[in-house]
Amino acid sequence: MFTLLHGTGGSALSTASNYEFKQLYKELINDNFGVIVTEAEESTTGxxxxxxxxxxxxxxxADSVTNIDYANIRIITDTFYNRGITSRSKLRYSAGYE
Structure with a gap:
């Protein structure tokens, strides 16, 4: 599973439509990676x-108890685990930009 993270002032849409990230997630999907594009709580709420x-x-x-962004990413990944789409034994990666 690979999570793509937007930069400061960005959003999930800006990441999903960014040319370089489009090339990256196309290659990741071709290599059988699951790809998650989400956004920071601050971006969602403004x-x-x-x-x-x-x-x-x-x-x-850096924990999912007191940090809403880590909690949100954990909720998303736990949903994939709970639905049997992937397992906790598989490696997880992330990439972002400033």
Whole structure:
């Protein structure tokens, strides 16, 4: 499974339509990877939750209990596991840009 992450001020749509990322996810799909394109909670809500003046992913704390972005990614991946689409034994990767 491969998760593609947008940059600061970006969105899932901007990532899915980005030329370089299109080339990447086409190759990943051809190589039998599952691809997830999602967006930061701040991008979805339009609210700068941590007050740093930028709409982007929250990278700290790096856990799925107190960090909404990590929690959202975990919920998405757990859905794939629970539906039997993939298993926890398979490697997971991610890529993003600033």
């Amino acid at each position: 609210v700068d939750a941590n007050g740093d003046g930028k709409i982007r992913w929250l990278v700290a704390p």
